Amino acid sequence: MKRYGSVIKVKAEKLEEYKRLHASVWPDVLKTIKECNIANYSIYYRDGYLFSYFEYTGEDYAADMAKMAADPVTQKWWDVCKPCQQPLDTTQEDEWWGDMDEIFHLD
16 A cells, blocks of 8 residues: 655635535545545645545556546546646646655554
């Protein structure tokens, strides 16, 4: 299992919409997340930033992320969520959420 953390800004005027969307995530999106070997997935908010944490339990992260990105329902979900978000200025060109480096963990 590998832990992942990432960060993105949420547009102030879209925060309540983003919360509403995530209060009832589409069932097919949740199914795809699980099928792509993601577990213990959480999103946190503070001061205009969203922080996500999840655990990847699969064997081929790139393939599972490609599978998720190819899913038509997940693509529609992202189309609904992306207008609420704003990548960080330091986010890489091929990223939306900015990947974070883990610097400490205690089991």
